[in-house]
Amino acid sequence: MSVAIHIDHVIKRYDQVTIIPNLSAHIKNGEFFTLLGPSGCGKTxxxxxxxxxxxxEGGEIKFDDLVIxxxxxxxxxxxxxxxxxxxxxHLTVRxxxxxxxKxxxxxxxxxxxxxxxxxxAVKIEEYQDRLPERLSGGQQQRVALARAIVIHPNVLLMDEPLSNLDAKLRVEMRSAIREVQNQVGITTVYVTHDQEEALAISDRIAVMQTGVIEQIGKPQSIYTRPYNVFVSTFIGHSNLFVGKIKVEDHKTFVLFQDGYQLKMDNLSSVTDGQEIIISVRPEEFSVQEDGIECTIHNRVFLGKYVNYTLAFASGMVMKNQSATEFSQDLGHAEKVFEIGETIILRPNKAKINIFTADQRVNLIRDVKQYE
Amino acid sequence: MNKKLLTWDFWTFVTVSSVVVFGLFLMYPLFSLFISSFLDPATGVFTMENFSKFFSRKYYYQSLINSMWVTTCVTILSIMIGTALAYLMTAFKVKGKGAVEVLVIISMLSPPFIGAYSWVLLGGRSGIMTQFLSDLFHMEWPSIYGFSGILLVLTLKLYPFIYLYVSGALKKIDASLIEAAESLGCSGIKKIVTVIMPLVMPTLLAGALMVFMNALADFGTPMLIGEGFNVMPVMIYSEFINEVGGQANFAAAMATLMVILTTTIFLLQKYVVNRKSFTMSSLRPMQAKGLSGLKNAVMHIAIYGLVLVSVIPQVTVIYTSFLKTKGQIFVSGFSMDSYRIVFDNLALAITNTYVYSFVAILLIVFFGMLVAYITTRRKSWLTDIIDTLTMFPYIIPGSVLGITLLLAFNEDPLILSGTATIIIVSLVIRRLPYTLRSSSAILYQISPSVEEASISLGASPLKTFFKITAVMMIPGVLSGAILSWITCINELSSSVILYTGGTKTMSVAIYTEVIRASYGTAAALSTILTLTTVIGLLLFFKVSGSKDISL
Structure with a gap:
């Protein structure tokens, strides 16, 4: 029978090196739970x-109440x-x-x-008497899935099962896995470094970095309300701006370096003059009369979108970012801009995230680290 | 503390027992030998006397010089012949390539002393060719005895090693590398020297080491046709056998010198190869081109000539085995007399050979797979020690191993001398490293997650090894084991020291028959041995599905 998994303060050490210092997570019965993170984060x-x-090396892992x-x-x-x-x-599919x-x-x-x-269920009936070497990668992975599920395990563990497949097959297998998992209703822990895969397939995602879980949440919360700067930049792209809080007549504003300000209604406790990081996703900008000014540095045409790389006045953006970007939805765009053109962009204040200057906490009200 | 070392499971048991086995049958005898070489035969006190005796008398130290000289010549000649053959066979179309390859391999796998004695039959003092030439042309056939005879026999036996190694490496050279060289304006001999030679060099050196070690350790050939030309293995053997009252200290000293020599050569080769090692994988191997006209004719004559000379010993032996004999003398006409005598008097040697080699090969496969598993999948400082220990048999000549075993197990509490066990032990110790290496190579190809998959499905690790890992390893291990079996049945240098009347094997029997000048029975036995070798080889081709041989 399927079980819940309780991970309580576990520690992993190899000789003197600590890989996981102290990690806790609770995976519900029947849930599809994904461990997502860059390579070397400890997810595998x-x-x-x-x-x-x-x-x-420390702490305990329980299947329901049984310490394993x-x-x-x-x-x-x-x-x-x-x-x-x-x-x-050396064995046939069957x-x-x-x-x-057996x-x-x-x-x-x-x-x-x-x-x-x-x-x-996994649609490989016609290959059952073949030897595996005559199967494609996708078919082999279906065999592996069938072999793991048929024994009615307590939990299903998947270690980057799709990373050896090509892009198209990956999407196809993704839905196959989800479908089979739904049918059987089995607790699943899924490891991947592919964020798109994680967002598409999971009930909940744990984003990991250097042996620590940075955030656990539903795919949508992870993307729209990341708990800290790491999550916001690891999942999708985020442009980071240096900013300050301004409190005036019980109204709260976020202030960009060039003086542009946005009135915010959804911040938790902040103080006047507090230094902050403003995180804006490329699709959260719109071209308006008022906003922050920038020059178009480069342009990539992507069909549905045009992706612009932007250059801001010095001091506006956080240092050490890969790039600052704006993606323009061509369905609603009035004009496509040229390289070198100066435009004014307004961030969508309902969507943007505000982080403390140490990058560790989201200042938007009710954002939870463990959901 | 490493947790794995403390839990007493099956693999810990395997680890500990392999340390015990290698310790008992390899390290303990070897150290007994070293110690014994420093002891005075009469008083048993520590002395350097044995070594100074060796270096002070020309009769003794000349054998070391002779050994080095003939071995070096054999190695150089083998490299030249083997490399040339490999290049020609890979680069150009040779008619009957398959047959040439099989004949070359057969001449490599049959024991060299059969070659030695059939050359005696052909070109010895009363040999067929010698008499034919002097009767018809009053010409003198060059002497087959001494240095030139050993050189001839060992080169013909050992160049196939180089051939196999180098043609294996040539197959791995991607044709685009050669084309790149040509596009940069490099062609002909220059192409071979600047591109092809450097690429096959590491492999060539590995093959050269094999040839060197084999030539240096060979006992049968110089014993039969060396005559005045003494070499180390013969000297060790005769000193060891001649010693009265079990005072083998002088022989032990010479054996120690030999081990020091082989170790040095081995380490030197490792050092050189490690510095220039790289891996190649070829998507598109070189295509054999057709030659035409005179070049083509010369190449074919050279290759066929070489193969003919290589298999002449086998043909001679088979031919003489059917000659009519009277006592020890051949008379005209054919008969099965020799075989009748063999089956009447030497049947035990034949049974022994098959029984010992089968038992040895079963043990080798069983231990080889288990030990390979612990050294690749259960690494610890203990398995590192085992890994190092298993290198030793590569550098210990057969006759030296024979002496060490005899010295170590000649008295209480473990008396093994004169038993079948000691011969089987020597076979296992000598061949185990080869199976071990190939098993490890196979294991590295098997992804550990296949084993983990089995464990996750509910099979215990031990069950997984026998149901999954071992089953996947078997085909590769088995084909290597067949080759090991062939070398086991042909083994002479350690069994000639370890045998007693009841534990005589075929190769020992051939040797003693030749010494007694009963060439007919020796030929009959050799024919049986050669036939077994050929059957083993065919079996290998069938099992492995290819003609790639690695020894």
């Missing part, structure tokens, strides 16, 4: 701790899907899927019923 390490391939720290992998009843598929090359069932000593008839059903 954490997944392999849940699987039992990595030891746990010391239970060896093969007794945890997990299903795992690997980046490299890890299909047994034999691969039967493998876990170890559980089901009788023959029952094995056949279960395997037939799963073959149908």
């Amino acid at each position: 390490t954490l997944l392999r701790m849940i699987a039992g391939f990595n030891s746990i 720290n010391e239970i060896p992998t093969h007794k945890r009843n997990i299903g795992m899907v690997f980046q490299s598929y890890a299909i047994f090359p 034999e691969n899927i039967e493998y876990g069932l 170890l559980r000593r089901f009788d023959k008839a029952e094995i056949k019923t279960k395997v037939d059903a799963i073959l149908k």
Whole structure:
């Protein structure tokens, strides 16, 4: 039966190096939970701790109320899907899927019923008697998924299962995985470094960096209301501006360096003169009479959008950003601008995010780090 | 503390037992040898006497010089012949390429002393060719004994190593590299010297080491046709066998010198190769071009001539085995007499050969796979030690290994001398490293996540090894094992020291028959051995599905 996973203050150490210092998360029964982060952030390490391939140096991981720290992998009843598929090359598709069932000593008839059903669910019935080397990458991943699910595991663990597939197949497999997971209703922990994949597939996402969970939330909250600057720049693109808070007659404004100000109604407690970072996504700008002035540095035509790289007056933007960008929706644009042209852009105050100067907290009211 | 070392599971057991096995059958005997070489035979006190005796008498130290001289010549000659053949066979279209390759491999796998003694039959004092030439033309056939004989026999036996290594490397050179060189204005000999040679150099050096070690350690050939030309293995053997009352300290000293020599060469080669090692993978191998006219004819004559000379020993042996004999003398006409005598008197040697080699190969495959697993997947300081220990058999000549085992297990508590066990142990120790290396290479190709997949599905790690990992390894390991088996049945240098009447093997029997000048029975035994080798080889081709041989 599917279970909830409770991760309480776990620590992962290799010799003297601490990979995960102190991590907690609670994954609900039946949930599709994604660990997202740049490479080396510890997401795979954490997944392999849940699987039992990595030891746990501190804290505990529980399946419902059962502490699993010391239970060896093969007794945890997990299903795992690997980046490299890890299909047994000497067994046929059907034999691969039967493998876990045989170890559980089901009788023959029952094995056949279960395997037939799963073959149908992942749509690989016609390949069942083939050896894996004659299957495409997508088909192999379907076999891996079927093999992991057919044993009715407590949890399904997936380690970057789509990263070896080409872009089109990735999108197709993404919905296949989600569909099968919905049907079976099994708690799933999914690891990926691809943010688009994470946003598309997950119930909730945990964004990780250097062994720490920066934010847990629904895909939409993560994108629209990132908890800190790392999340806001890691998920999608964000332009970061240096700014200040101005409080006047109980009204709160954010002030750009060039003096342009926006009246804000959704900030939590702030003080007059407080230094802040203003985060604006490229699609949150619109061309208006009033706003901040910039020059177009470069232009890339992308079909639905035109993406402009912008140059602002010195001191306006945070240093060390990859680029400041504006994407213009061609469905509503009146004119396409030329390189070198100066334009005035107004940020959408309902959408933008305001962070403390140390980049760590979002000052918008009711943004939660762990949702 | 490393947690894995503390938990006592199956793999810890494997790790510990392989340390014990290598310690007991390799390190302990080797150290016994070293110590024994520093002891005075009469009093048992520490002395350098054994070494100073060796270096003070020309009779002894000349054998070291001889060994080095003949080995170096064999290596250089093998490199020249092997590389040339490999290049011609890869770059140009050769008619009957497959047959040429198989014949070359057969001449490599059959024991060199068979070559030695059939050259005696051909060109010895009363050999067929010698008499033919002197009867008809009153010409003198050049002497087959001594330095030139050893050089001839060992080169013909060992150039195939170079051929196999280099043609393997040539296959990995992408044709575009050669085309790039040509587009930059480089062609002909210059292309070979500046592009092709450097690319195959690391492989060539690895092959050269094999040839050097084999030539240096070879005992049968110089014993049979060396005559006055003494080399180290023969000297060690005769000193060891001649010693009365088990005082083998002098032989031990010479064996120690030999190990020091091979270790130096081995480390030197490693140093050179490591500095210039790189990997190549070819998408588009070189295409063989057709030659025409005189060049083509010369090339074919050279290749066919070489192959003919290489297989002459085998042909001679098979031919003589069917000659009619009277006592030890050949009389005119054909008969099966030699075979009858062999099956009447030497049947035990044949059974022994098959039994020992099968037992050895089973142990080699079993241990090889387990030990390969711990050294690749369960790394710890202990497995590093095992990894180092398994290098030793590469550098210990067969006769030296024989002596160390005999010295170490000749008294209580573990008396193994004269048993079948000691011969099987020597076979296992000598061949295990090869299977180990190939098993590790195969394991590196298998993604660990395949094993993890099995474990995640509920199979315990041990079950996973036997149900998944081992099953995936078997095809590769097996084909390597067949080659090891072929070398096991042909093994002479350590078994000639370890055998007693009841544990005689075929190669030992051939050797003793040749010494007794019963050429008929020796030929019959050799034919059986050669036939077994050929069958083994065919089996290898079938199992591995290719003609790529690596030893």
